[in-house]
Amino acid sequence: MPPDKLMNLSDAIDIINNDDEITISGITFFRNPISFLTAIIKSGKKRLSFIDREPGFGLDMLVAAKLLKRVRAAMATFEHFGLSPSVRKGVEKHEVEYLEDTCGAVVAGLRAGAQGIPFMPVRGILGSDLVRIHEKKGTWKVINDPFTGEEIIAVKAIEPDVAIIHLHMADRYGNAVILGPRYEDELKIKAAKKVILTVEKLVNEEDLRKRNLELLSANSYRVEAVVSSPNGAWPTGMYPYYRPQYKAIKEYYYYAKNGNALEWIETNLYKRWS
Amino acid sequence: MPPDKLMNLSDAIDIINNDDEITISGITFFRNPISFLTAIIKSGKKRLSFIDREPGFGLDMLVAAKLLKRVRAAMATFEHFGLSPSVRKGVEKHEVEYLEDTCGAVVAGLRAGAQGIPFMPVRGILGSDLVRIHEKKGTWKVINDPFTGEEIIAVKAIEPDVAIIHLHMADRYGNAVILGPRYEDELKIKAAKKVILTVEKLVNEEDLRKRNLELLSANSYRVEAVVSSPNGAWPTGMYPYYRPQYKAIKEYYYYAKNGNALEWIETNLYKRWS
Amino acid sequence: MPSRPTDMMIKCLGSFIKDGDYVFHGLNSIIPQLAMAYASLYLRKDFIWHGVTEQFMIDPKSFKVYPSSGDPNSGKDHLGIVTMVDAFDIASKGLMDLMYFGAAQIDEEANINLSVIGDYENPRVRLPGGAAVAYLYPLVKRIIIWSRHDPRVLVKKVDFITASGRRRIENSMETLLCTNKALIEFTKDGPILRAIFEGLDVNDVISSTGGMRINLGSEVGVISSLSSNELEAITSADPDGLRYEENYG
């Protein structure tokens, strides 16, 4: 069998270096790797960059803890509750650099990263002021389709240093299964240079072999660490295992709006996972 | 519910027009839509083009029946038994035009077709004489990565007129599941202008809902026809339902090598599905 | 009893769904979700209901909104997972029929701003960002925007073009705006008032903008208040009244 990659949270944290670009699983209030993000906050990692498509709770925690120097996302929202409180404040106070992206382009960049190609063409977008911003950053370029000459945007490959993906089950080697919504998480697993899985259920080979007509969401070759973390997405939801705790999320929202996000995190998350 | 797309083989054939470009599911001796290809041969459709990555039995039948004016494939083989007998003869006698492709480029073209973008970059390949052939055809072009200037091949999007996909189960609307190996079939479903599914098991919504944490291989929005066709891949294999009939395939191989493929097809396939 | 503007908006948005449509919704979309529920449960429209939950749903028997529009517990009748990435590809091929987008600002050329109020580098307000709108706005066949009918929203020129309306207008792709007062269509001749909510005054409606000139259509329709059955369909999907907390009245 390949090397055993099972480790505890505090060892897995060491895979992340200061200044790394990270990406996380899920969307706003679903399948965020909260146990791991809590451990990052405790660890004192510094100057991380963050890239994701539609983050919410997980991103806000990191901005509140001032671990991030840069955020790239298509949307950062607390949906019904309001704007992502710490992200909004952090950007307006210039504490964190913010590069707004758009869903199709984030997916295109991750696809290029996953496929091992330098860029990916993507339709739409033209006319948006985002084009100017990204051309300046060097992340997009308007090119001509070599066959028809048509203008189209090329998105530079996105290959985050580390993808932290919370999912339903994996064996100790990193062969894993996501149930239900995938979002773009399987692309993140393929595009990232290193992959850390935090999992609800640690399973053995026999459990996986029972599902052997299905596609694996991750395989051992791509995975650096597997961390057993039941309830690791709390308070975000883990369909179909558990629902998001909207009451807790709303409470966090008001704490964060008042500049007390870290107090909430310490009280509610620090001792939740060991 | 969306329109019922259930039809019998002879009605589904009408979806294919003369001169269409078609693609089929599976590889050499697995999951080929043989019942449908047999119906095409009986129908007298003409001047079809054929595109696939690693075809075998299904392609050879069509070439033997002289329905094809053009073949584009990365490999056409009868594996252990030898060269694809009718393809070899057809090409050497100039009865069918043959454009050799390579796996990564076929996948890239189908990906572009599936994603609705005009072309897809692909690594590797450079230095192959295939580049010259494809640049002449207008299917590939050597371009420069807009970010680094590096030379890379752009493959023009592949959007076959019709994809004929044999798979394990679908409802009458076209929501479908493939078990086990996918090959590039889900890309073909997404890239083609029209999709015909031939299926081992016609299921109802409740059967699908039981699998509702899994990804659908096809959904009703993309599907034009659903044909119930148990054993429809015979003599190719349908893992895990039934194995390929190597004895029959080998027999066909020798018939075809001696120019008698159609005799074998008439005897063994014409009456197998109604 | 006149209906609440929120429910009128939902009715207005839902009325654009046709049989056979492929309709997709994003995050932060309680109002569109309820419009889809209205179209499905009350109008009995037969359409593909897809969204960020990635559940491929047709003809759901029931539905319930939550504070997240990505909550997979909202609908239970789906057939399987079709990824959002896949839906984006369908849109990229020009095959997506209908989507709803919100707007923090929208201008006469149907440009949408969801990025910043003020300057991009030095924003007065950092908004959540446009999510898929920059990408999908030029691609989806019909788009219905929802927003508050407010001078800060309906402007002459947006502060930042998150999504450009130019190609939509040039290519005559149906683009409508449903506010909590009226229905406006974007055309080559600028925004045109198509209908107002029952009980409102046309002049009030067209004057309460922040610079957006709204022309009168040859005919200005009236969107009538909801019947008890209509309201019941919406309420069945939002028994807790989350929709009223979205500040559309």
Next chain:
Amino acid sequence: MPSRPTDMMIKCLGSFIKDGDYVFHGLNSIIPQLAMAYASLYLRKDFIWHGVTEQFMIDPKSFKVYPSSGDPNSGKDHLGIVTMVDAFDIASKGLMDLMYFGAAQIDEEANINLSVIGDYENPRVRLPGGAAVAYLYPLVKRIIIWSRHDPRVLVKKVDFITASGRRRIENSMETLLCTNKALIEFTKDGPILRAIFEGLDVNDVISSTGGMRINLGSEVGVISSLSSNELEAITSADPDGLRYEENYG
């Protein structure tokens, strides 16, 4: 008793697999499959075994070849499906460790021909085509080619370059050829004989080519005949002897 050349080839090919490797095989690859079985069942190498069956396999307890190398009945111990497309992407990122490719012709610059004998437009023989080789040959870290040791195969210049060896050689990517007589390495100084099968004569081996000059290495090793255990491991995966029908002796 000297071993059959087919089994010697399998042993030679299998000996290149290391612990931790990601190894992928294509269609029409009974010989490589048996080399992987030899490495797994006899050498007990701990590697990822992947191929056109799309089964992600580690440490299989048993294996059996069939006339198609894409037969999913060959291995039963897999953990789930990982698509071929996914494997191609792993290769595109430069992370695929080892692949095997066949060759109808191979030349001094390690160019492979699997397309046509004669002219592309007017072929004397239309071969099956190169499948993934054009794509993957410049990308995979280590590649071992298998072919017959035959003047028609080992040529000075191939009729058609299906896959170009230039970049491999320039970038010193390990590229070896295992025929049914010998092991040859492609280097910047041309093909070099690294080992011959037990009982064969070096001069016989280097002279029986169709123009390919094979230089002698500083040392020419000998690949010894198989022990009964080695042969047994291979035979367990090919009880019907399909490998001997592949015409390598």
